[in-house]
Amino acid sequence: MKKAFLFLCALFVCSATFAQATPTSGKRYNIQNVSTGLYLSYVADDWNVSRVKARSNDDDQVWKLGATADAEDVFTLANDGKYLTKHSIYDWDNILSDDPNSANAKFVITETTTRGNYTIQLLANRGTDNYYAPENGTVYLNKGIAAAEWQFEELPELSTLEVKRLEPLKNAEKVDVNTAVSVLFTKDIVAGEKLGDIKIEDETGVVADVVGTIAGERLNIAHGAFVYGKTYTVTVPANAIEGFATPITWSFTIANPVLPKEPRSYNIKNSTSGYYLTVPTTPPAGDSRLTVVVDKIVEDNAATQLFTFSNPDPIRPNVFNIAVGGKYITKTGERYASTLLDEPTVESQFEVTIGGVGIKLHVVSNTPTQFLGTNSSDGTGTVYLDKDGVNAVWELEEVILPLAIYKTFPSNDATDVALDAEVKAQFNTDITASALATVTIKDAQSVAVEGVSATANGTFLLIAHGDLAFETTYTVTIPAAFVGLEATEEPFSWSFTTEAAPVEVAPVKSFTTPADGATDVVLNATISVVFDKDIAVGSAGLEGITLTAAELEVNLAGTAAISEATLNIPLAAEATSTLANNTVYTVTVPANTIKGVTDAITFSFTTLVGTITALETIDANKVAVYPTISNGKLTLVTPAQASIKVWDVAGRTLATYASNGNLTIDLNYANGIYVVAVESNGEVSTHKVILQK
Known part of the structure; x- marks a missing residue:
């Protein structure tokens, strides 16, 4: 037929x-x-x-x-x-x-x-x-x-062996970095003697791993990785194909996709159709707010086709929020649908990767193979978030906007700003600054903060400053001329309010040594008050501290000193070197001696009864009590014959022990601070232990 x-x-x-x-x-x-x-x-x-x-x-x-x-x-x-x-x-x-x-x-x-x-x-x-x-x-x-x-x-069979098509095309531009390279002939071909001499070169030399193979009418040329933006030249020598004595040479250029930068603005073009991503005034049919149109729209550009990229997470520099008309493209409950929100959420984050001749935009919460793309494979129609292929490849065309501040740090009208907060402004394009001294930070009375200096770094203006005051509103002013605009233009400015001064928590007495009400206190006992935090001298000073006894009319307290959380009270130089036997002594630390402590601290103790005049302090190398923060178990290393006492912070004796050199005891008490005293041969050593179970 x-x-x-x-x-x-x-x-x-x-x-x-x-x-x-x-x-x-x-x-x-x-x-x-x-x-x-x-x-x-x-x-x-x-x-x-x-x-x-x-x-x-x-x-x-x-x-x-x-x-x-x-x-x-x-x-x-x-x-x-x-x-x-x-x-x-x-x-x-x-x-x-x-x-x-x-x-x-x-x-x-x-x-x-x-x-x-x-x-x-x-x-x-x-x-x-x-x-x-x-x-x-x-x-x-x-x-x-x-x-x-x-x-x-x-x-009918074609009689003449000719080149039918080159891939990529001769002098092609914006070629996919993963492009296949091949020569299609008009009929089946056979390998010639020069098949192994095929080369692909760029301006720096020969591409590695170039291998020619034959499949019917096509010469496929495998190759090493291409580099974005480079031009390559392919040379198929004469007689690489049997019966084809003419060399084949052609060049093409790999695409160099524009990657987004914060806070730049772009028109976004579909690389397949050349149509532009658009948010129309009337949403397209279905559940997506995005479509593509043939041309860039000049009128109302910012509300429909001007997309601004901002990075919500510096740890992931290729993740962006994408805003149009001040609203953020955001995935709805379905993986493919999109809407626009006033504020970005985690569903507004797009990962940007290079794909083909452009970029791909992937909602981070979607599966890795789902991208922003047109519903049709030809790059036209409504745009969804679950596409792949050439219809999901986009090209960015940067739109240069008038210089403006994109973001400030602290933000405008921010409150509770730390005094050491970083002050800076990010512009919508790179800036070149001059007249560095003209940037100011002033309070509501126009009093300038000292030490203000500004440095331009890309899109950022970094503003160093001296001390700020608590609970104060400051205004930062950047003259227009500072960033290259006409001096007559309005300056850039914003304001913020610093944090309130912190409410200081007064130190609280933890315990005294000797403890209040303690008896049998050695005559050379250390006298001190220990607080729950580091302390400082208060408005009353340290001179009012007294150490008195009923039988005496003099103050035996010497010049007190502070060491971190401890107030040490030595005997006065003119007093005898030790306390007297069987005597009740009272220590008084007046109000405001310690900063924040508004009540007086008073405690009393009674010295030893008998003829012992003093106990020397035991050499620190002879006694060890550890750990100082304990769950209850304590290990003591003492002289061969020693008496051990455990006091609470109220000065009550809780337990006594005898030691022959090494002792382990169990402090079966509530969490808190305790004092362990080691006495041996007229010498004494005291140790603070924190019980924390």
């Missing part, structure tokens, strides 16, 4: 006759669907490249069969040197790939009961009811037999 077709050419009418043929490897065919009368055609699509269309005589309807090692009725189907292959995700869709050996690129072609008609099945579907057949113009891999018969119309 033959069919005749007449074609109108540019200057003459020509005719061609196509015969139904038996599918044979190495032959070229137009493949007609019997049910629709339309021809199998390739279209560029990320999901499914197969369509049926009216005859066009274009290359997108020319299919070449290739043999496989599986069986005589198993073939590859190639269009322009690339192979029809099952989609990696969707079993019913198909794409073109470079790999003829993939199991997903092998098809069973079987003649039906109607002579000259054939079915096509993915090899994996052999023996099932899933056929390669059209539905509503698209051809799927899982359709029934009803529309699954095809006829193969053989095309």
Whole structure:
């Protein structure tokens, strides 16, 4: 059976006759669907490249069969040197790939009961009811037999070996960094003697790992990694292909995508369609607030197409909030839908990565393969958050706006600002500063803060300053001339209020030594008051401290001294070197002697009864009490014969022990501060222990 077709050419009418043929490897065919009368055609699509269309005589309807090692009725189907292959995700869709050996690129072609008609099945579907057949113009891999018969119309062989197409195209710009490099010829090719001499070079030298391989009509050229923004030249020497004596040389330039910077503003263009991301006044149908339009809109640009990028997390410099018209693009409850909010949330954070010739925008809370992209693979229509492929690649075009402050630190009208807070302003573009002394920080009475100096660093103006006062409102002023504008323009300014002065917590007495009411106090006992925090001299000074006894009319207290949290009270120089036996002594620390302590501290103790005049302090090398912060267990190292006492902070004796040199005791008391006294041969040593169980 033959069919005749007449074609109108540019200057003459020509005719061609196509015969139904038996599918044979190495032959070229137009493949007609019997049910629709339309021809199998390739279209560029990320999901499914197969369509049926009216005859066009274009290359997108020319299919070449290739043999496989599986069986005589198993073939590859190639269009322009690339192979029809099952989609990696969707079993019913198909794409073109470079790999003829993939199991997903092998098809069973079987003649039906109607002579000259054939079915096509993915090899994996052999023996099932899933056929390669059209539905509503698209051809799927899982359709029934009803529309699954095809006829193969053989095309004449091309006699001349010529270059049909270069990939990337000659002098192409903005080429994907992951681009495949290949040469498509008009007929099947065979490796020549110079196939191993193919080179790819940039201005710095030869690209590594360049290897040429042949797949039917196509010379594929594998290569090492390309670099963004570089121009590469490919050289295929003469006789790299058998029978092709002409060298092939061409160049192309890899894209150099613009990456966003904070706080720059951009128009965002879809790299597939060239359309611009837009927030229309009337939202598109469905549940997304974003779409794309053909051109940049000049009017109302800020409200619809001007997107500002800001970084919410300095630890992740490639994560941004994206605002348009002062509102933030934010994912709604569904993974694909978007809305606009006045304030950003975690669902407003986009991770920016380089993809193809531009960038990809991924909502951080979505799965890693879901990106901001158009609903259609051609880069048009409504925009959602769960797309992938070329329709999810975008290009940034920076929009230069009048100089303005983008963000201040502290923020305008901030309160409770720390006195040492960093003061700085971030502008919407890089700044060059001059007249450094003209930046001021002043309070409400126009009193300037001392030590103000400003330094420009990129978009930031860093403002060092002297001491700020508590609970004071300050205004920062940056003259316009400082950042390169006309001096007559309004200055940049903002205000903030510092924190209130902290309320100081007064020190509290923890214990005294000796303890209040203590008896049998050694005559050379240390006299001190220990507080719960470090102390300072109060308004009354230290001179009013007294140490008295009823029998005496003199103050025995010497010059007191402070050491961290302890007030030490020595005996006066004119007093005897020790206290008297069997005497009640009273220590008085007047109010405000210690800063914050507004009540007087008084405690009394009674010295030893007997003829012992003094106890020397035990050499520190002879006594050890540890740990000083204990859960109850204490270890003591003492002289060979020693008496141990445990006091609480009230001076009560809680326990006594005898030690022959080493002793372990258990302080079975409530958490708090205790004193352990070690006495031996007329010498004494006291130790503070904190019990913390």
